[in-house]
Amino acid sequence: MMEILKPVFYLLIFPGLLFTGVLGLFFMWVDRKVTALIQSRMGPPWYQCYVDIGKLLYKQVIIPAGSNRLSFVTAPLIGLAGISLAGGIIWMVNINKSVSFIGDLIVVMYLLVLPSLALIIGGAASRNPFSSVGASREMTMVFAYELPFILVIFTAVIKTRSVIFADIITYQIQNGAMFWSVSGIVAVAVFLICMLAKLCYLPFDIPEAESEIIGGTLAEYSGALLAIFKLTNAMMLLALPLFLITLFLGGIVVSSIKGILFLILKYLVILILVILVKSTHPRLRIDQALKFFLGPVLGLAIISVILTVLGV
Amino acid sequence: MNISPVLLVIIPVLSAPLAWILKGGLREWFSVAVTLCVLILSVFLFPMVIETPLHYDLFKVTDNIVITVNLDLLSIVIITLISFLGFLATLYSTRYMTQSRGLNKYYCLLLLFIGSMNGTVLSGDLFSMFLLWEAMTMAAFFLVIFDNTIESIKAGIKYFVMSEMGALFMLFAIIAIYFQEGTVDMATLASRGITVSSNFRHMLLLFFLLGTGVKAGIIPIHTWLPDAHPAAPSPVSALLSGVMIKVGIYMMIRIFCHIFSPVFSWQFILCALGSASIIIGVMMAIKQVDAKRLLAYHSVSQIGYIVLGIGTGVSVGIAGGLFHLLNHAMFKGLLFLSIGAVIHRMKSRNLSDYGGLARAMPITFITCSIAALSISGIPPFNGFVSKWMIYIGLVQRFTTDGSAFTVVWLAAAMFGSALTLASFVKLIYATFLTVPEKPQGVKEVSVAMWTPMVVMAGLCIIFGVVAWEIPLKFFVLPVVPGVSFSGYWQPGLATLLLIVAFIAGGIIFIAGRLKKVAVSTPFVGGEEFEPEMGVSPEGFYHTIKNAEFFKAIYHQAEKKRFDIYDIGKNIVVIFSGALSSIHTGILSTYLLWIIAGLVILLLVNHVGF
Numbered sequence: 001m002m003e004i005l006k007p008v009f010y011l012l013i014f015p016g017l018l019f020t021g022v023l024g025l026f027f028m029w030v031d032r033k034v035t036a037l038i039q040s041r042m043g044p045p046w047y048q049c050y051v052d053i054g055k056l057l058y059k060q061v062i063i064p065a066g067s068n069r070l071s072f073v074t075a076p077l078i079g080l081a082g083i084s085l086a087g088g089i090i091w092m093v094n095i096n097k098s099v100s101f102i103g104d105l106i107v108v109m110y111l112l113v114l115p116s117l118a119l120i121i122g123g124a125a126s127r128n129p130f131s132s133v134g135a136s137r138e139m140t141m142v143f144a145y146e147l148p149f150i151l152v153i154f155t156a157v158i159k160t161r162s163v164i165f166a167d168i169i170t171y172q173i174q175n176g177a178m179f180w181s182v183s184g185i186v187a188v189a190v191f192l193i194c195m196l197a198k199l200c201y202l203p204f205d206i207p208e209a210e211s212e213i214i215g216g217t218l219a220e221y222s223g224a225l226l227a228i229f230k231l232t233n234a235m236m237l238l239a240l241p242l243f244l245i246t247l248f249l250g251g252i253v254v255s256s257i258k259g260i261l262f263l264i265l266k267y268l269v270i271l272i273l274v275i276l277v278k279s280t281h282p283r284l285r286i287d288q289a290l291k292f293f294l295g296p297v298l299g300l301a302i303i304s305v306i307l308t309v310l311g312v
Numbered sequence: 313m314n315i316s317p318v319l320l321v322i323i324p325v326l327s328a329p330l331a332w333i334l335k336g337g338l339r340e341w342f343s344v345a346v347t348l349c350v351l352i353l354s355v356f357l358f359p360m361v362i363e364t365p366l367h368y369d370l371f372k373v374t375d376n377i378v379i380t381v382n383l384d385l386l387s388i389v390i391i392t393l394i395s396f397l398g399f400l401a402t403l404y405s406t407r408y409m410t411q412s413r414g415l416n417k418y419y420c421l422l423l424l425f426i427g428s429m430n431g432t433v434l435s436g437d438l439f440s441m442f443l444l445w446e447a448m449t450m451a452a453f454f455l456v457i458f459d460n461t462i463e464s465i466k467a468g469i470k471y472f473v474m475s476e477m478g479a480l481f482m483l484f485a486i487i488a489i490y491f492q493e494g495t496v497d498m499a500t501l502a503s504r505g506i507t508v509s510s511n512f513r514h515m516l517l518l519f520f521l522l523g524t525g526v527k528a529g530i531i532p533i534h535t536w537l538p539d540a541h542p543a544a545p546s547p548v549s550a551l552l553s554g555v556m557i558k559v560g561i562y563m564m565i566r567i568f569c570h571i572f573s574p575v576f577s578w579q580f581i582l583c584a585l586g587s588a589s590i591i592i593g594v595m596m597a598i599k600q601v602d603a604k605r606l607l608a609y610h611s612v613s614q615i616g617y618i619v620l621g622i623g624t625g626v627s628v629g630i631a632g633g634l635f636h637l638l639n640h641a642m643f644k645g646l647l648f649l650s651i652g653a654v655i656h657r658m659k660s661r662n663l664s665d666y667g668g669l670a671r672a673m674p675i676t677f678i679t680c681s682i683a684a685l686s687i688s689g690i691p692p693f694n695g696f697v698s699k700w701m702i703y704i705g706l707v708q709r710f711t712t713d714g715s716a717f718t719v720v721w722l723a724a725a726m727f728g729s730a731l732t733l734a735s736f737v738k739l740i741y742a743t744f745l746t747v748p749e750k751p752q753g754v755k756e757v758s759v760a761m762w763t764p765m766v767v768m769a770g771l772c773i774i775f776g777v778v779a780w781e782i783p784l785k786f787f788v789l790p791v792v793p794g795v796s797f798s799g800y801w802q803p804g805l806a807t808l809l810l811i812v813a814f815i816a817g818g819i820i821f822i823a824g825r826l827k828k829v830a831v832s833t834p835f836v837g838g839e840e841f842e843p844e845m846g847v848s849p850e851g852f853y854h855t856i857k858n859a860e861f862f863k864a865i866y867h868q869a870e871k872k873r874f875d876i877y878d879i880g881k882n883i884v885v886i887f888s889g890a891l892s893s894i895h896t897g898i899l900s901t902y903l904l905w906i907i908a909g910l911v912i913l914l915l916v917n918h919v920g921f
Contacts, residue, residue, distance in 0.1 A: 004805075004808070007805060007808075007809055008808075008809070008812050011809045011812060011813060012812065012813070012816055016813070017813060017816055057820070057823065060828075060829070060830055061821075061829045061830070062829070062830045062831070062832050063829055063830070063831050063832075064831075064832065064833065064834040065831050065832060065833045065834070066668070066671075066747075067745075067834075068668075068670040068671060068677075068744070068745055070670070070674075070678075071670065071745065073821070076817065076821075077814050077817035077818055077821070078814070080813060080814075080816075080817040081810045081811075081813035081814040081817060082810075084813040084816070085806070085809055085810055085813060088809075101802070102704060103700055103703065103704050103707075106700060106703050106726075107691065107700070107806070109726070110689065110690070110691055110696065110729075111691065113690075113730065113733065114690070117690070117733065117737075120737050121737075121740075124737070124740070124741040124745045124746070125670075125745050126834065127745075127746075127747055127834050128834035128835065128836065128846075129834075129836060129846045129847070130835075130836070131834075132741070132746065132846045132847040133847055135737070135741065135847075136847045136851070136852045136853070136854075137855075139734050139737050139738075139852075139853075140853065140855050140856060142730060142733075142734065143730070143731065143734050143853075143856060146727060146730040147723070147727045150723050150726050150727055151723055154719050154722065154723060157707065157710075157719070157722075158710075158716075158719055161707075161710060161711045161714070162707070162711070163703070163704070163707045214835075214837070219835065220834055220835065224820060224821045224822075224823075225821060227820070228817055228820060228821065231820075286855045287855050287858070287859065290855055290856065290859055291859065291860075294859070294861075305716075305719065306716075309716045309719075
């Protein structure tokens, strides 16, 4: 019984759903506060994101008439399940390397697609033209950023010759972080750009685009279902930078105070970088974004792979 | 001598004429009973073969050509698959085909098709294998042209011509082996090894690759597939894509992994062809609006995964390829049957004519969604496990050879998986979720049609969740030894965790639902809601289709510039055009040619002596 309960605990309480969710919502507030400061506003108080979720949970759920209820209701849950498991795995492999298994890196990459899939299914099931435009754009974005994203992750695989998180972390402990090489810097840059797209942040918030397609995929969502989508996004905001830290920035060390401070520092640097880009760039058009990802970004990713193969 | 394996061929082939004679409902149920018999027989043979593989001579044709029966683990797995899908497709046909004419022909051909596929896999020598291979091609050809429309006849002829071109190459290779080695028995060849010179050996392998590759649908000799699959009736498409192309793969495994093993230099080519098939197949699928054509292109793409798995040359990769073969039979068969159900109701293959069917056909919607998630490799469904094994195979290969190409194959495979998802999102959206242009008034298909679909959907889940405990343990790992269980992805636990997280989300949803759920019309900015406001299937990937690079490629592909059949046809037309210009029909010109010929003959004669 314990063998089953332990993973369930990891998944739901720590470091999975609850922990990542609560922490993610906190960093969501950091995001909003820093954006506000850049725009010379006050910004919300620290508890704002929790209150938002609470309010949404309390509000009535409205389902669009004639839509497919099954897909409409299950879509947000698929995304939440995917990100909970992915976040849990990323935390756990760092805390306790022995839980790492062969190919866990690939599993996490697949699980990170689930939130996008959830948005697409939800948008498609909404029976709303704005939502279907959003779904189409979201899928086009996945198409655009997925190949560079896969390629830069593979630079870590090429270097360590392994698809196991534990090996990648051990390699970095022995040889220093992947970041400290030309290929590593390029890879991190590409990863950050793809992360913006995965988080649906400006300049790549094309699938949501409040000002043109009124929130796109999320247009018809309300109440608890919207809360789950928001929670998923908050968890992504924490899990994706952690994924980056694990792969390229030396992993997460939680056994010492120094390690935890370093982790927070690394995370905040990534977060601030993301926020700076986000709050200073206008939105691209979908065809521009596609061109951007399959042009320069893909080029950089390929350069990074070639440099890694050459050992630079 | 245990005669029972031969019954796998004899029963369906001998029942075929009976299916022709019988009338009405009796014919349908007779065919279902026959295929059920074959299925039961193959299931009974399974444990027997696991203990001792069967290999014996049936009869002697000449001293060197002996027809042998070879039933080892690999063949029994494929045979069980053929019998299983054959049974389900026949059951499905009983309701699907009711409006077609000439059903006696249909069931007769269906039984012949299943029998000849079983025979191809069962035969232990290249001679009988080739004969049954050709019988399979013939049966499939007549099934493709069954609807007797211009489209199906064109597709059928294309299939036939391309298959026969491949078969000719294979025949040449078989004859060459016969004269060089003095035997066509596969087991003897495998144990003794092929003794021909290196260059000749490569040529033989190339010919075998062409022969089996056409059947399997590898790029660039896949082009019959997207034409033949849509043209055939849906149960036949399910069989074509589900098992017939797997017979091609089966032969490829026999040739590359048994008879000519080891073939290191060809692993690279197999990997390259596999990766190219994955990406090109799925990129073509993304832009299709014909539902079955879309599925056909995905067959090309998924076959790419299987070939890539075999090409890794690492046990876990080969096992992954073989497992993907089984999984592909499940989810692609299921997709064809589900879309077949939609076609049965909507009388159209065009995605633009569908829409909002989730409500009218809930079972089809769920089975089709499960199949779509499986083929896209979403955990915890079966497609994920086999694709994952192929990736691990590639990584293992990379750790040993360190070639950068291996990383390219890996990236292609993983990117292909995302593209597959993209393509199926469009299919599900356009068929089941979007708002239909006009009200349709359809209802769910009958029990005989949805039972096979539900069975296969169940298998998609079972093969994914308890992958190590059931399918891999019984079907795959005995065939490919050397794969250990420990330290791998545990689908059972992961599924449990996904379900737990799913339920946790559900609890959040229910806890938050303090007030009753309300239903309201979608918000369209205050305008009147019109169905055409949504995104059409053609428009779903408008941006991708119109990106400069893809636009040019798609434009060329539409003109059939990459279709080897059309290239060949053009060459033949040019060549015959030159010849036909001589045939003017004017008597004096012909006389001139006769005299010219006579002069040349005389000259040759003169010089020759």
